[in-house]
Amino acid sequence: MEKEILDFKGEGVAKANRVHIGIFGETNSGKSTLLNLLSDQSVSLVSEVRGTTTDPVYKSMEIRGVGASTLIDTAGFEDDSELGTKRMQRTNKVLDECDIYIYVERGEENKRLLSTLKARKKPLIKVFNGSQLDDAIANTELPSGYIAFDKEAVLEAIREAAKGVSGDRPLLEGLLYGGESVLLVMPQDIQAPKGRLILPQVQTIRALLDLGCSITSCKTEDMQRTLELLKNPPALIITDSQVFAEVYALKPEESNITSFSILMARSKGDIDELVKGAAAIDSLNENSKVLISEACTHAPLEEDIGRVKIPALLRKKYGNMRIDFSRGLDFPEELDYDLIIMCGSCMFNRAHVLSRIEKAKAAGIPVTNYGVTISKLKGIIDKVEL
Numbered sequence: 001m002e003k004e005i006l007d008f009k010g011e012g013v014a015k016a017n018r019v020h021i022g023i024f025g026e027t028n029s030g031k032s033t034l035l036n037l038l039s040d041q042s043v044s045l046v047s048e049v050r051g052t053t054t055d056p057v058y059k060s061m062e063i064r065g066v067g068a069s070t071l072i073d074t075a076g077f078e079d080d081s082e083l084g085t086k087r088m089q090r091t092n093k094v095l096d097e098c099d100i101y102i103y104v105e106r107g108e109e110n111k112r113l114l115s116t117l118k119a120r121k122k123p124l125i126k127v128f129n130g131s132q133l134d135d136a137i138a139n140t141e142l143p144s145g146y147i148a149f150d151k152e153a154v155l156e157a158i159r160e161a162a163k164g165v166s167g168d169r170p171l172l173e174g175l176l177y178g179g180e181s182v183l184l185v186m187p188q189d190i191q192a193p194k195g196r197l198i199l200p201q202v203q204t205i206r207a208l209l210d211l212g213c214s215i216t217s218c219k220t221e222d223m224q225r226t227l228e229l230l231k232n233p234p235a236l237i238i239t240d241s242q243v244f245a246e247v248y249a250l251k252p253e254e255s256n257i258t259s260f261s262i263l264m265a266r267s268k269g270d271i272d273e274l275v276k277g278a279a280a281i282d283s284l285n286e287n288s289k290v291l292i293s294e295a296c297t298h299a300p301l302e303e304d305i306g307r308v309k310i311p312a313l314l315r316k317k318y319g320n321m322r323i324d325f326s327r328g329l330d331f332p333e334e335l336d337y338d339l340i341i342m343c344g345s346c347m348f349n350r351a352h353v354l355s356r357i358e359k360a361k362a363a364g365i366p367v368t369n370y371g372v373t374i375s376k377l378k379g380i381i382d383k384v385e386l
Contacts, residue, residue: 016268016349018060018068019165020097021158024113025104027076030129030149034104035059035073037151056094065159072098077113093329095120096355097348099165100158104129105146122351123161127154168267168350171207175258175385180235182208183226183255184217185247187240199346200260204238223250236385238263241371242305245378258385261371264344269353271386273367278376280339280366286319288338293326293356295347305370306343313377331356335363342369 023031036042039059057073074091095101101117106129117124128146147153176182186201197205208215216234218226220243227233233252241259251257265274284290292306311323326332340360345353360367368376375381 016345016347017168018070018349019063019066019099019162019167020070020072020349020351021100021102022072022074022094022098023102023104024074024077024091024117026106026110026113029076029104029106031076031104032057032073034102034127034129034149034154035071038071038154055090063155063158066162069158077110089333090329093331096331097329097352098122099349099351100125100161102127102154102158104149105143106130109143123164125154125157125161166350171204171263171267172211173266175256176208176211176213176236178211179213180211181214181216181230181232183223183230183234183237184215185220185223185237185239185243186217187220187243198260200264200344203346204260204263220246223247227252241374242309244371244374244380244384248378248380248383256385257383259371259375261344261369262375262384262386264346265369265371266386268345268348268350269342269369270357271372273357273361274342274369274372275381275386277339277360277366277368278372278381281314281368281373281376284314284318284321284338286321288318288321289336290314290321290323291326291332291335291337291340292323293331293340293342294328295343295345296328306341310341310370310373313374317377331359335360335365337365340365340367341373342367344370 023034025031035057039061041059056075059071059073061069061071063069072094074094075088077088077091095116100123101120102125103114103117104127114126126146127149128142129149130141142148147157184201184204186197205215216226216230220239227250233254235255237247237251237255237257239247239257239259241261244257244259248257262271265271292310294306307325314323315321324337340356342353342356357367372381372386375384
């Protein structure tokens, strides 16, 4: 008999492309027990001691009928232990990256937590745990609106909830339709491990192959020679944002151009909102405050686009403004900026990116991303395929 959930090691599917399912509830409600039950493994430590789960526990799975997924066990809500405040801050950040919420109840409903979950307007599964901590047998008397603390019942609920998860927009939707010639101009990122391409490049190549496109690739310095080798100009040129100007100067008139960062923004976020946000760049001055937000963490080098090149471009044009940085999940709770610039966010899922865009909009702060910012600063935003 086929297993409902298969252990998933991560090959072939990036974390950002999985359905994220967060498990929430009060301390000792049975969240960790549920994760272990679903995975058929002892992934999370289970104990009667309050506050056993501290940092969120991530478990990658392949769920039949859903696909590649990540289950997230979080610290107990209303945790009054010594580290409770910090644990809750971390749990609150998990809310942003989830596509589906599971709320586990063991006694009286936590209306505050449920209100927080419902306000996000994402699929919500309510599970009632009427069992002892070491016994996962479901209680026969379920409160209204709840399902049993039962593996099969929860899996079926996840499958149903996943139907409402939109996922990423197809990477090349509206830009290519199949069979076209495409040129990838890829300056080799010195921060990428030797012999490897960065994730947006890999995902773009796969999307092009799926469309049956003919792909030619080269480094920036080889672009002119590569174009001369082609029988016809490519329909589309995709490049790195930081060499937009150089590539645009060499591109054939018949070819359209975009960047890997813009493709990520189209796929994972709201490209219209990011283009609208870029208009705020014209209003910056030396007294402005800008936040540059990166999805991943790496040691910055002299060619770093987010921490070196974009700040240099902004300060050269608008003066020595204040520029702050956030990395990974460390997005500020309180936003007080004139502009937020996000990276391509290839390490985040769509739910996470849209959540940050909505937070910026709620605070009245324009938000954009690397590729859109550079095309704006280079004066070619109206010539780039968005």
